[in-house]
Amino acid sequence: MAERRGTLAGPLRIAAPVTFGRMHLGPALYPFLAAHPEIALTLDIDDRRVDASSEGYDAIVRHGPIADSRLVAWKLSRSRRLLTASPAYLDRHGTPATLSDLDDHRGLFYTDRGIADWRFQTPTGAIVVRAAELHCRSGNPRRQARRD
Numbered sequence: 001m002a003e004r005r006g007t008l009a010g011p012l013r014i015a016a017p018v019t020f021g022r023m024h025l026g027p028a029l030y031p032f033l034a035a036h037p038e039i040a041l042t043l044d045i046d047d048r049r050v051d052a053s054s055e056g057y058d059a060i061v062r063h064g065p066i067a068d069s070r071l072v073a074w075k076l077s078r079s080r081r082l083l084t085a086s087p088a089y090l091d092r093h094g095t096p097a098t099l100s101d102l103d104d105h106r107g108l109f110y111t112d113r114g115i116a117d118w119r120f121q122t123p124t125g126a127i128v129v130r131a132a133e134l135h136c137r138s139g140n141p142r143r144q145a146r147r148d
Contacts, residue, residue: 011040020063099122118130
């Protein structure tokens, strides 16, 4: 992307996670492209890990710590995770009363990193629970698993 006579122009390639792309980038795209018609935008919406050095992106949006210290990162927003269960699951398996009760429950974890730990920050310190049974990069299998 180059700036020509005060306007942005040229190719711009961005990678972003599915949810962030849908919630934040999607609504901003048409106004951005209308304001900068000389931009040729390629937006890759995917939750896979992206290799910043070899895949040719101009900008990459991801969450969490950066693995490559040569990259420059800015905090765009905070994200929170919710711990939820369907009424049907709780009827079958019982309702956990404490975080340590989660050790006896099955979990779904949204990641491509194979991390099975859920980390909770409490007023007395961190608690780690190994509860994830299914790891997914995409929400579709998780949605089906929640139904089952």
